[in-house]
Amino acid sequence: MINLDELPMRVAQGQMTSPNDDDLRFIKQTGCDDFQLNLVKSPETGDGFWALDYLKSLVAKADEHQMRLITIENVPFTFHDDILTNGPRREEQLKNMILTIGNMGKAGIPILGYHFMPTCVWRTSREEPGPRGALGTSFNFDRxxxxxxxxxxSMPDAFKTDRDIDDDEMWENYDWFMERILPVCEEAGVRLALHPDDPPTEHPLGGVARIFRNFENFKRAMD
Incomplete structure (x- = not known):
């Protein structure tokens, strides 16, 4: 397992969906030894969790390039959608998340980035003009x-509902998950990294509150 406490603050690159040789070679050439994978659309190995052999294969690819797979950001949405919304498969998904985090620890991957947005990322434009003609993404609630x-x-197959889910209900779902998953993370040696809601709007999106929209709510989560 990578000992994060022994490493200084440093830059990592990534957002790839798989650790291919060309990307890792490029990252290494820029002076980075660490990289991140975003596996929100990864193959669902096992049955709703990441199998140990799959995670070990990712680490082995990092080792080939004398690099560290420092973080995996996101699990496939179907791994935790009912955890986010108190759906009927919540207990089953919790068991699978426990397996996934345990397998990450055994494989030596020290950080899992996660979000708590049932309706995921939203954008109203993917061609927003920026400086010097660059194009970016943007969100405008009024649109x-x-x-x-x-x-x-951004993910058309993500959660949709005809009822409203307010802040209180989202906090109940979040607290339920944290109470059960944090002891597992501590035992496995895996740290969680919470992604802010994207966009961090005060308005519910798709009828669902965005609780990680400001500093105060992040502090509440960390406390």
Whole structure:
């Protein structure tokens, strides 16, 4: 296992969905020894969790390039959608998340980045003009056609609901998960990294509150 306490603050690169040789070679040439994978659309090895052999294969690829797989950001949405929303498969998904985190620890991957957005990332434009002609993404709530206009949702297959889920209910779901998963993380030696809601709007998106939208709510989560 990588001992994060023995490493200085440093830059990592990534967001790839697999550790291919060309990307890792490029990252190494820029002076980085650490990289991150974003596996939100990764193959679902096992049955709703990441199998140990799969995770070990990712670490082995890092070792080939004398690099560290320092973080995996995101699990496939189907790994935890009912955890986020108190759905019928919540207990089953919790067991699988426990398996996934345990396998990450055994494989030597020290950080799992996660979010708590049932309706995921939203954008109203993917061609927003930026400096010197560059294009970027943006979000403008006023461009939505009502609170359940899902056209801006980046993952069309993500959670949709006809009822409202407010801050209190989202906090209940979050606290339920943290109470059960943090002891597992401590035992496995895996740290969790919480992604802010994207976008961090005060408005519910798709009828679902965005609780990680400000400093105060992040502090509440960390406390």
């Amino acid at each position: 939505l056609d009502g609170i359940r206009d899902y056209s801006a949702m």
